[in-house]
Amino acid sequence: MEIFATLVSILYQFATNGAFLLLSALGLIVILGMMNIINLAHGELMMMGAYAATIAYHHGLPFLFCPFLAFFVVGAFGALIERTIVCRFYGRELGALVVTWGISLILSQGTLMLFGPFLPSIPIPGGSVGVGQYSFSTYWLVVIALSWALVLGLWALYNRTLFGLQARAVMQNAAMAKALGVDINVIYMLTFALGAGLAGFSGALFAPTVSIAPFMGQQFVAPAFITVVVGGATNVIAGAVGSSLLLSLVKTPIGFAMGAFLGTVALLLAALVIIRLMPNGLSAVIQRWLDRRNRFA
Amino acid sequence: MNDRLQDEDRSALESTSTMSPLPAADRRGVLKWVGAAGAGLVGGLGPVYLRDFEYTRSVQAATDSPVKIGFIEDESGNLSVYGLQKLHAAQLAVKEINEGKTLKGAPAIGAGGLGAVGSAAAHPPTISKEGVDLNVVGDGGPKSVNEVMFDEDADVLIDSGDKGILGREASLVSVDGQSNNALWQQLARRLIQQDKVDVLVAGFASAEREAIRPIVDQFKQLYFYTNQYEGGVADANTFCTGPVCEQQVIPVVQYMVEKFGPRGYTIAADYNFGQLTAAWTKAFAPLVGGQIIGEEFIPLSVSEFSQVIARIQQAKPDWVMTLLVGQNHHNYYPQAAAAGLKYPMASTVNMAQGYEHKRFKPPSLANMHNAIQYQLEVPTARNRAFVKRWMTMFPKDEYIGEMAQNTYFTIHLYAKAARIAGTTDQPTVKKALELGWSIEAPEGSVFLEPGTHHCAHYIRLAVCDENHDVKFVREWPSIQAWWLQRLGVNLVRHPEYKQYTPDEDPYFKMFLKKS
Numbered sequence: 001m002e003i004f005a006t007l008v009s010i011l012y013q014f015a016t017n018g019a020f021l022l023l024s025a026l027g028l029i030v031i032l033g034m035m036n037i038i039n040l041a042h043g044e045l046m047m048m049g050a051y052a053a054t055i056a057y058h059h060g061l062p063f064l065f066c067p068f069l070a071f072f073v074v075g076a077f078g079a080l081i082e083r084t085i086v087c088r089f090y091g092r093e094l095g096a097l098v099v100t101w102g103i104s105l106i107l108s109q110g111t112l113m114l115f116g117p118f119l120p121s122i123p124i125p126g127g128s129v130g131v132g133q134y135s136f137s138t139y140w141l142v143v144i145a146l147s148w149a150l151v152l153g154l155w156a157l158y159n160r161t162l163f164g165l166q167a168r169a170v171m172q173n174a175a176m177a178k179a180l181g182v183d184i185n186v187i188y189m190l191t192f193a194l195g196a197g198l199a200g201f202s203g204a205l206f207a208p209t210v211s212i213a214p215f216m217g218q219q220f221v222a223p224a225f226i227t228v229v230v231g232g233a234t235n236v237i238a239g240a241v242g243s244s245l246l247l248s249l250v251k252t253p254i255g256f257a258m259g260a261f262l263g264t265v266a267l268l269l270a271a272l273v274i275i276r277l278m279p280n281g282l283s284a285v286i287q288r289w290l291d292r293r294n295r296f297a
Numbered sequence: 298m299n300d301r302l303q304d305e306d307r308s309a310l311e312s313t314s315t316m317s318p319l320p321a322a323d324r325r326g327v328l329k330w331v332g333a334a335g336a337g338l339v340g341g342l343g344p345v346y347l348r349d350f351e352y353t354r355s356v357q358a359a360t361d362s363p364v365k366i367g368f369i370e371d372e373s374g375n376l377s378v379y380g381l382q383k384l385h386a387a388q389l390a391v392k393e394i395n396e397g398k399t400l401k402g403a404p405a406i407g408a409g410g411l412g413a414v415g416s417a418a419a420h421p422p423t424i425s426k427e428g429v430d431l432n433v434v435g436d437g438g439p440k441s442v443n444e445v446m447f448d449e450d451a452d453v454l455i456d457s458g459d460k461g462i463l464g465r466e467a468s469l470v471s472v473d474g475q476s477n478n479a480l481w482q483q484l485a486r487r488l489i490q491q492d493k494v495d496v497l498v499a500g501f502a503s504a505e506r507e508a509i510r511p512i513v514d515q516f517k518q519l520y521f522y523t524n525q526y527e528g529g530v531a532d533a534n535t536f537c538t539g540p541v542c543e544q545q546v547i548p549v550v551q552y553m554v555e556k557f558g559p560r561g562y563t564i565a566a567d568y569n570f571g572q573l574t575a576a577w578t579k580a581f582a583p584l585v586g587g588q589i590i591g592e593e594f595i596p597l598s599v600s601e602f603s604q605v606i607a608r609i610q611q612a613k614p615d616w617v618m619t620l621l622v623g624q625n626h627h628n629y630y631p632q633a634a635a636a637g638l639k640y641p642m643a644s645t646v647n648m649a650q651g652y653e654h655k656r657f658k659p660p661s662l663a664n665m666h667n668a669i670q671y672q673l674e675v676p677t678a679r680n681r682a683f684v685k686r687w688m689t690m691f692p693k694d695e696y697i698g699e700m701a702q703n704t705y706f707t708i709h710l711y712a713k714a715a716r717i718a719g720t721t722d723q724p725t726v727k728k729a730l731e732l733g734w735s736i737e738a739p740e741g742s743v744f745l746e747p748g749t750h751h752c753a754h755y756i757r758l759a760v761c762d763e764n765h766d767v768k769f770v771r772e773w774p775s776i777q778a779w780w781l782q783r784l785g786v787n788l789v790r791h792p793e794y795k796q797y798t799p800d801e802d803p804y805f806k807m808f809l810k811k812s
Contacts, residue, residue: 009607016603117377118624121631123658128637134610135637140603209632210600211624215374219598219625255604256611259593261567263604 005132010256012136017255018248019140019147023206024220025227025240026150027199032228033236034171034191035090040100041081042199042224043217044107049074049200050207050216051111057122063208066122070204071197078196082189090188104217111214119212143205150198155237167191226271232281235290239283246282247271363468364461364721366391366708367494369484369509371501374476375597375623378651379501382701383523385691387469387498390708392690394467399457400709401450402736404717423768424674426654426761429688429696431674431681434766452682453737462712462721470494476623478508485509489518495721496711498704500524502622503570507796510535514794519723521711523703525645525670527573528780529799533792536730536750538707538743539700540670542577544754544776545645547585548668550578550618552758552771553643554587558615561587561643564605564629565620567594573798574620574645580805590614600625602632609638616641627653630661641666648672652696654765663763670754671702671740674767683739706738710745731789741774748787751778 028042039045052073053066061069081103089096126138158164169177170187178184203217210216230247231239250270255263278285368387371380393399423435461467470492474481481499488494489512497513498521500506506522513520513534520535528541553561563578565571571594579589591612593605609617617640621629630653641664648654649672654662673684673696683705687697713736715721718729731747741755758771783804784797799805 006611009610013604013607020601112373117373117381120656124631124635126635128635130637133613134607137603137632137635137637139635210628213375213377213624216600219600252604256607259608260599260602260604261594261596264596 001132005134008131009134009136010252012134012140013256014248014252015144016140017251018244019144021223021227021244021247022147022151022240023143023202024224025231025244026154026202027195027197028224029228029231029233029236029240030154030198031192031195033233033239034167034195035188036093036233037086037089037096038093038100039195040097040221041104041107043219043221044104045074045078045196045199045217046203046206046220047111047214047217048077048107049203050210050212051115051119052200053204053207054119054122054212058120063122063125066207067201067204071201074200074203075193075197078199079189079193081196082192086192087185087188108214108217115214117213121210121212122208124208139208146205150201151237151241158237163187163190226268230271230274230282232278232283234280235283235287238286238290239281242282242286246274363466364463364715365492365494365496366467366469366711367488367492367497367499368469368471369474369481369488369497369499370471371476371505372473374474375625376476376501378624378627378656379698379700380474380476382694382696382698383501383704384471385687385694386697386701386704387471387708389687389690390705391467391469393454393686394457394709394712395461397457397460398454399459399713400706400737401453401455402710402713402734404732404734421768421770422676423762423766424676426674426765426767429673429684429694431676431684433676435768450737451678453679453739454682454686457712457716459716462715463719465721467712474499474505478504481505481508482512485512489513489516495519495723496521496726498523498707498711501700502568503527503573504568506530507569510796517723519727521707523707524700525650525703527570527577528778529573529797531749531781531784531786531788531793531795531797533750533788533794534727536707536745538710538745538752539703540645540754540756541751541778541780542574542645543780544670544756544778545668546574546577547581548756548758548771548773548776549643549645549666550582550587551585552666552668553616553618553641554582554585557641559587560613560615561589561618562609562612562614562616562640563589563592563618563620564609565592565594565618566622566626567596568622570622571620575618576799576805578618578620580799589618595621595626597623598625600628602629603636605629606633606636606638609640614640616643618642619644619647622646624651627651627656631657634661634663640664643667648759648761648767649699652698654761654767655695659765660763662761662765665761667759668756669699669759670756671699671738672759672767673697674759674769675740675757676769677739677741679737680739702739706736706743710734710736744775744777746778746782747789749778749781750788751781753777 027045028039031037031039049070052070056066056069057063085099085103086096089099124137124139126142128135128137158168166177166182167187169182170184174184227243227247231243233239247267247270251263251267254266370383371377372384422433425432425434470488472484472488474484488497496519499509500522501524503526510532514532517534522535522537523539525539526541530537561582563575565575575592582589593608595605619642621627643666645667648662648665648667649669684697688694714726714729718725730745733747734745736743744753746753753775756773756776757769759767760770761767784802786793
């Protein structure tokens with residue numbers, strides 16, 4: 001029973017670490033995959049989602065609806081900054097990097113000025129469930145399930161809807177898609193809004209587990225970027241899922257045996273090795289395998 | 298025709314030459330550089346200056362030059378939950394000094410009290426966590442025991458006979474460190490060299506203190522560090538008025554081993570304070586019959602604790618020692634509660650400083666024990682009066698933590714020392730502070746030891762129950778900061794400028810083998 005409980009605990013930690021990486025990275029990878037823009041304001045968009053959820057919760061909205069509200073609020077904000085600022089930098093990645101960093105500074109210091117150093121936090125909903133000597137938070141189990149549902153939803157969006165078809169076309173060859181009648185400005189705006197909305201959704205999901213402070217986005221930026229770089233932008237969903245699974249697979253056993261700090265060190269070393277072996281990320285390898293399978297089916 | 302072309306070519310070449318030393322000698326280039334430099338100035342210095350513009354300006358405009366109390370704390374960032382309380386404490390103290398008030402105390406042997414006979418209840422009263430009125434929710438039972446008790450003064454704030462400090466207004470020059478060590482160093486230099494403050498009261502995290510202590514020593518600035526910390530600072534310019542490990546770690550570990558069992562597990566913040574306090578705990582536990590079975594050090598930026606929780610559950614200790622610092626780390630408590638972790642906890646930092654029992658829903662902090670020298674709920678008459686004064690000045694504040702109270706009495710202590718010295722000249726005030734001071738703080742009587750520059754404190758063991766109400770189950774009216782004495786530190790005879798670590802104390806290794 002003890003061995004079984006320990007195995008369940010390790011599985012739970014693996015799923016939690018993976019869900020944390022996946023949710024942190026999803027918004028970033030959607031934007032990177034479409035427009036090749038590295039959105040340095042990603043952490044602040046997550047912070048914005050957490051703030052939206054916290055303020056709505058403290059005004060009486062049940063927590064069940066708060067992440068969805070955050071999705072739409074931050075998505076709308078993303079569409080706004082895309083239309084006014086980011087669209088001028090397509091094709092100029094370095095300029096986009098600097099301008100999104102500027103947006104992140106404005107957002108974080110602006111939140112500090114408007115809302116003060118911290119907001120009262122949301123209590124973690126749900127209780128716990130025990131297996132042997134270990135116990136697990138039901139909220140995290142729900143978050144893990146939600147992250148899988150999110151990945152499935154994104155896959156359906158990209159492969160079964162008209163928007164998804166047009167988006168994939170624009171990702172492959174923007175000029176040809178434009179020539180075939182796809183309005184690429186609308187696709188870019190919707191994609192940026194989707195990426196921002198996903199960041200806000202993730203931020204709202206993490207909100208009960210962290211302190212609500214203006215600089216809280218910073219703790220997600222590093223894991224998000226590492227996951228995105230290891231995943232690569234060739235295939236958004238395969239990259240995000242594969243990367244978060246692989247990195248979590250490395251982090252969990254070492255973290256369990258030797259402490260969370262060394263787990264993070266192992267994650268960074270693994271990222272180093274993977275990028276050296278696969279410079280375009282995991283998704284490039286997965287995409288090549290998929291193409292080869294389709295070609296010779 | 299060929300010659301003309303050659304001339305044109307040559308002049309074209311000269312005008313597009315990239316060998317000129319000036320980066321841009323035309324109007325557009327100059328405008329760009331000026332614009333960039335201006336933006337850089339505003340961006341870089343604006344946030345630091347704008348907030349304190351009025352302070353610095355008002356200081357410069359005063360004709361009768363005020364006594365400048367330099368103050369650096371974190372008003373934003375990870376450590377702002379502590380820094381804001383300390384800022385309010387400093388503002389309250391400065392206001393009281395300027396109104397002609399001071400705390401009782403002198404270079405003498407303390408206020409003393411009147412012994413009297415009275416009745417006591419079997420158990421201590423439980424102080425409610427709601428609000429700031431120190432309401433008693435559990436009365437402690439019928440009063441039956443007859444013992445000799447001490448009669449305490451209702452308040453210890455008396456007239457100083459002085460307006461401000463030596464007739465000059467006390468002015469607080471405070472800046473925001475933003476929980477960023479590099480910024481702390483810049484601000485320390487600015488306060489010492491530019492504003493020329495008469496005393497510097499600064500520092501929450503040990504990393505911040507160690508970042509600015511070399512600067513303090515370079516300019517021989519009188520510096521008060523009012524925070525609880527890991528101990529060991531032996532610096533002729535620095536006076537540490539916060540409690541240290543021997544005053545907090547030992548009482549709480551002793552109590553936990555007595556009540557819950559010998560096996561403890563430490564989780565600590567991964568920087569100098571966390572590492573050194575954990576080393577103290579590990580060295581000391583065997584001497585009271587306990588043992589630390591595992592330790593984990595968590596970087597300050599981590600706020601996700603599921604792996605830490607799983608490792609604690611695997612180790613199965615009797616109690617957990619939590620030395621967690623900063624808002625990111627405080628999320629451990631709701632996460633552990635949500636995961637169903639029910640071990641009793643001991644700490645020297647949590648509850649009394651970051652008021653987690655008010656910020657997180659019950660029962661996140663159930664069974665938390667802390668050997669504190671002060672927290673809001675201390676049920677004495679002088680503390681009630683202090684809390685009332687504070688809440689009158691800052692009605693929106695939620696809590697008064699340990700370090701805030703230290704800041705408060707430290708600034709009053711400085712004023713008293715300056716009056717005895719008759720001047721604000723820093724070397725003289727440093728000598729005046731070595732007279733053997735006793736000051737009546739809201740916590741009780743505090744004694745500033747001349748040789749070690751540290752304070753003996755009144756220690757109480759606070760326990761937080763499942764509703765997050767607080768009770769004090771044990772008291773030690775005076776615990777000295779004896780570790781530096783054992784190391785032979787006497788800053789009056791032999792000035793030093795360093796910090797001692799447990800590695801330099803042979804006693805730790807001598808008795809560690811006992812486990």
